Amino acid sequence: MTRQESERKLNELRKKYIALISSMNFAKAQKIKNKIDSLERELEPHSLGELLQDYTPEFKVEMxxxxxxxxxxxxxxxxxxxEFQSELESNGIDAQVVFQVKRVLKELRSIERIPDEEKNASLSDNFAGMCDExxxxxxxxxxxYLAK
Structure with a gap:
């Protein structure tokens, strides 16, 4: 199930839950509430640290x-x-590759934000240093190779 389908299902379950509570059908409402809670947990983003918690130290290091x-x-x-996009645009070049670069940049930025979202200063600092090196x-x- 895609995220969009899951969110749609979640909205349907919430409406059903409200209707059941309104009609005082508490037993069925609790079952629906359990489904809602389960689906919300699936949709909730997890940190990488949480995802690797139950694995061996060797596996964690490799990951x-x-x-x-x-x-x-x-x-x-x-x-x-x-750099490439900037150089092309500053020279008035509007190639298909510029459009593709813009699309790629959007995805890359979302990946790059992950270390910062971990709220681990040492991970973020190490990442920045490694990237610079x-x-x-x-x-x-x-x-x-260009000098050859």
Whole structure:
């Protein structure tokens, strides 16, 4: 079920719950309330830390490694996309790629916000530092190959 379908179902259940309470059918209303609570829990966003709680330490470390890669790649791609888009637009170039870059940027920004939403200052600071270092390494590699 998509998020939109879940939200629609949730609204239907709420209306049904109100109708049952109004007609004083408390037993059925409680069953509907339980379904509402369950659906709300499914729709509620969970932090990455909460999702990894029940796994082994080895699995957590591997997931953290992959998570950092995803965030760093997103940050690097966003930076490159912004620079590319800016350069194209400042030179009056309106190519299809500019539209695609704008679409990608929207998604990348939502991924990049995740470390900050964790409300963990050390994770956020580490992420920023890793992104800066990775950006320098990538720039150096590109410059090295362009110089050949």
């Amino acid at each position: 953290l490694r992959k998570m950092h890669k995803l965030f760093i790649y997103s940050d690097l791609l966003e930076g490159a996309a912004l 990775a950006g320098l390494v990538v720039s150096n590699i590109i410059n090295k």
